[in-house]
Amino acid sequence: MSEAPKHDRTHWGVYMLLLLGAALTLVPFLWLVCGAFKRNEDFFTSTFLPRGEGFLGIAWSKLTLDNFRTLLDSSGILRSMLNSVFLSSVTAVLATLVCAAAGFALAKHEFRGRRLITAIVLVAVIVPPTLLLAPGYQLLFKLDMLNSFSGLVIPALAPAFGVYLFRQAASSSVPNELIEAARIDGCGELRVFFTVAMPLLRPMAGAFMLITFLGVWNNFINPQIVLQSESKLPLAVAVSQLRGVYYQDYGLQIAGTLASVVPVLALFLLLQREFISGLTSGAVKE
Amino acid sequence: MKRGAPKFNVAPWVLLAPFLVCFGVFFAVPLVQSVGLSMRQTFGPAHSEFVGAANYRNVLIDPLFWKAVRNTIAFTAGSVLIQLPLALLLAMLLNRPGIRGRAIFRAIFFAPVLVGVVFVAMIFGVIFEKRTGLVNQALHSMIGWDLDFPWLQMYVMPALIIASLWQYLGFNMVYFLGALQNVRKELVEASTLDGAGPWQRFRHVIVPQIRPVASFVVLLSIVGSFQIFELPYVLFNGTAGPDNRGLTVVMYLYQMGFDQGDLGYASAVGWLLAVLLMVFALFQRRLAGESKQGVRA
Numbered sequence: 001m002s003e004a005p006k007h008d009r010t011h012w013g014v015y016m017l018l019l020l021g022a023a024l025t026l027v028p029f030l031w032l033v034c035g036a037f038k039r040n041e042d043f044f045t046s047t048f049l050p051r052g053e054g055f056l057g058i059a060w061s062k063l064t065l066d067n068f069r070t071l072l073d074s075s076g077i078l079r080s081m082l083n084s085v086f087l088s089s090v091t092a093v094l095a096t097l098v099c100a101a102a103g104f105a106l107a108k109h110e111f112r113g114r115r116l117i118t119a120i121v122l123v124a125v126i127v128p129p130t131l132l133l134a135p136g137y138q139l140l141f142k143l144d145m146l147n148s149f150s151g152l153v154i155p156a157l158a159p160a161f162g163v164y165l166f167r168q169a170a171s172s173s174v175p176n177e178l179i180e181a182a183r184i185d186g187c188g189e190l191r192v193f194f195t196v197a198m199p200l201l202r203p204m205a206g207a208f209m210l211i212t213f214l215g216v217w218n219n220f221i222n223p224q225i226v227l228q229s230e231s232k233l234p235l236a237v238a239v240s241q242l243r244g245v246y247y248q249d250y251g252l253q254i255a256g257t258l259a260s261v262v263p264v265l266a267l268f269l270l271l272q273r274e275f276i277s278g279l280t281s282g283a284v285k286e
Numbered sequence: 287m288k289r290g291a292p293k294f295n296v297a298p299w300v301l302l303a304p305f306l307v308c309f310g311v312f313f314a315v316p317l318v319q320s321v322g323l324s325m326r327q328t329f330g331p332a333h334s335e336f337v338g339a340a341n342y343r344n345v346l347i348d349p350l351f352w353k354a355v356r357n358t359i360a361f362t363a364g365s366v367l368i369q370l371p372l373a374l375l376l377a378m379l380l381n382r383p384g385i386r387g388r389a390i391f392r393a394i395f396f397a398p399v400l401v402g403v404v405f406v407a408m409i410f411g412v413i414f415e416k417r418t419g420l421v422n423q424a425l426h427s428m429i430g431w432d433l434d435f436p437w438l439q440m441y442v443m444p445a446l447i448i449a450s451l452w453q454y455l456g457f458n459m460v461y462f463l464g465a466l467q468n469v470r471k472e473l474v475e476a477s478t479l480d481g482a483g484p485w486q487r488f489r490h491v492i493v494p495q496i497r498p499v500a501s502f503v504v505l506l507s508i509v510g511s512f513q514i515f516e517l518p519y520v521l522f523n524g525t526a527g528p529d530n531r532g533l534t535v536v537m538y539l540y541q542m543g544f545d546q547g548d549l550g551y552a553s554a555v556g557w558l559l560a561v562l563l564m565v566f567a568l569f570q571r572r573l574a575g576e577s578k579q580g581v582r583a
Contacts, residue, residue, distance in 0.1 A: 018380065018385075031413065044417055111295050117306075128560050128563055131556040133540070134552040137544070138316075139312070155312035157308045190300065218404065221515060221540075225544060243408065253411070254412060264402075
């Protein structure tokens with residue numbers, strides 16, 4: 001009997017620490033949401049919402065939608081959001097197909113050169129992407145692909161780590177017997193990939209698609225280098241330009257950031273289980 | 287199958303073709319070209335002349351480069367030494383038997399990972415402002431902290447480390463949590479029966495079992511931290527901040543290659559960074575390998 005209260009007390013300590021951590025994690029989000037509806041001058045006097053006589057001691061009348069109005073009117077943010085949605089989804093779908101096909105071939109086909117290609121993929125995983133910035137830019141210039149979406153999308157379709165992930169997934173979750181059976185039934189090799197392997201690779205495909213979508217949505221350096229036209233910029237670049245050099249419009253910056261972050265947070269909440277397992281699956285093995 | 291048909295199997299090559307083409311043109315070609323490029327001085331993407339090893343020599347004698355290296359190392363050390371122990375601690379708390387709401391806590395801690403680094407920079411750019419920012423206001427009301435504390439003017443690296451702590455703590459925690467959940471419970475129980483205290487249990491039972499994941503997380507953190515660029519770049523409107531306090535190696539590369547237009551010089555910086563990272567990775571692997579043997583012995 002004396003064991004239980006002690007156990008409870010340590011549990012309370014653990015919960016307190018976890019809640020503290022959770023609070024510190026959430027406060028910037030809360031602050032972001034409050035700030036998006038604040039007037040610039042109220043940032044000086046209130047940490048979260050402006051204090052006043054209203055309900056809960058908050059001056060609700062001081063809150064405003066002006067930040068979002070300015071955002072929509074002046075900065076072409078809607079255009080940038082469409083650009084981000086387009087770039088992220090096209091890259092995610094195509095990169096998943098490209099990597100799944102290659103990973104499946106490396107895992108399940110016997111052919112000359114397989115070991116060499118696998119080795120190249122493994123080496124490519126560890127090459128820091130920053131090494132390719134300068135020569136990649138020069139190449140896009142030579143191919144006349146600067147300031148175009150294709151210059152952003154096509155180079156992003158063949159990430160080595162994606163092939164590596166799908167190779168792992170295919171060797172562990174696509175049984176050889178199933179492939180053999182399909183072949184005996186007269187299935188062509190492409191059909192084997194699409195109708196036998198792809199359904200079994202779906203968990204990895206879903207996770208990889210999400211990771212890629214998120215990566216492109218949040219990518220800054222590549223669009224910053226490749227794109228020049230204002231009308232082509234994705235959110236990451238467009239929103240970063242809301243930061244002023246001399247005068248800071250806090251509300252506007254925060255509203256733009258909120259508008260960029262909320263869609264991916266929503267996507268994650270819908271699909272979080274798949275996402276986390278996908279993120280860690282590459283690491284835990286090996 | 288027809289007898290005497292060629293052994294060559296087309297199917298895998300069809301499946302590999304899109305990858306090989308993309309990878310070849312946009313990864314292998316620029317990677318190989320970057321070697322030659324790093325020995326040329328370029329004026330924008332179109333014009334260049336051969337300068338041999340001069341780029342590398344000029345990088346290595348540029349005090350600005352070394353300032354960038356020092357800043358980057360400070361950031362990396364701060365990130366790894368503060369973030370990873372905290373991430374492990376959180377994971378161990380969450381992994382205690384009978385904790386309720388584990389999935390909710392995990393989702394909360396993980397949420398900032400989804401916020402792209404540009405947006406983290408936007409958020410913390412405002413949070414670290416002198417009079418209007420959350421950090422100074424909150425600390426002021428709690429402990430009478432100076433409202434004019436100059437985070438973004440003087441204490442750039444601590445500010446970057448805090449922002450990045452917020453962003454990546456949950457990411458690292460998820461890895462540690464996964465590793466802890468795979469720790470064999472029999473061993474933990476057996477050690478408890480043998481009279482091992484909490485620290486001994488941690489040191490001799492849990493640490494050896496999570497070592498592979500832990501060393502992966504350390505490597506990932508080092509490699510990631512070393513390539514920090516967007517956070518200071520966006521915080522300081524495309525500059526390196528006051529007195530270059532936010533200058534990092536990748537920002538130095540960016541400034542040389544894209545602000546000043548010398549892609550050759552930038553390639554040389556890129557190779558130096560790549561070599562530095564390889565050395566780190568090898569060193570870290572050896573360190574992990576040695577201590578593993580130490581535990582076994």
